[in-house]
Amino acid sequence: MNLRFRLAAPADFPRIIAMLRAFYDEDRIAYDPVLVEPGLRQLLAEPACGAVLLLEGDDVAEAGYITLGWCFSVEQGGRFVLLDELYLAPAARGRGWGRQALALARDWAIVEGASVMRLEVNHHNARAKALYLSEGYRDDARDILTLPLAAVPKGLHP
Structure with missing residues (x-):
């Protein structure tokens, strides 16, 4: 069975936030609704920011989601895509859909x-890092730091 996606719209916010909360719990990511919810709403409303791909399979209507955001880096040649989040629901796992999801995100980009x-991992x-490396991503031997x-x-600022 193949995985497919459709672009999410603002009306999809409730179903995405439910999956996002499950993902954050599972991956030990702190869920701060003051940050996360406006960020997701902005991504859904403004295509210039990126996109949310809702993942579906023949027998799994809510297979997961991918968030993709536009960024800029001189080193990366200008505008690039950050695969910010990739979540597969438990019912969608073990089918090879992780690889398919990465291919869908790549093709969209x-x-x-x-x-x-x-991407970040x-x-x-x-397990996720091994998947990404097997799909051609490389470890740039850098850490992401956040302020x-x-x-x-x-x-301290002007």
Whole structure:
């Protein structure tokens, strides 16, 4: 059976947020509705930000989702796609759909004009990392560091 996707719309927010919460619980990602929910709403409403692909199979209506966001890097040749989240529901696992989901995301990015797709994987998720490496992603031997700008004291920036 093949996996397919459709582009999510703002009306899909409730079903995506339910899967997102399951994903965050499973992957030990802190769920902060003040950050996550507006971010998801913006992604669904503004195609210039990226897209959410809703994954479906013949016998699994809600197989999962992929969030893709546009980014920019001189080193990466300009505009590139960040595969921000990839979630497969438990009923969709063990079917080879992880590889198919990556191919769907890759094909979407190519059609949209990206030349590079990057992704993040948690250090504890060796299984996902092995899948990504087997599909041609490379480990750039870098860590992603984050500075929440709301936490920076006001006097430190102009």
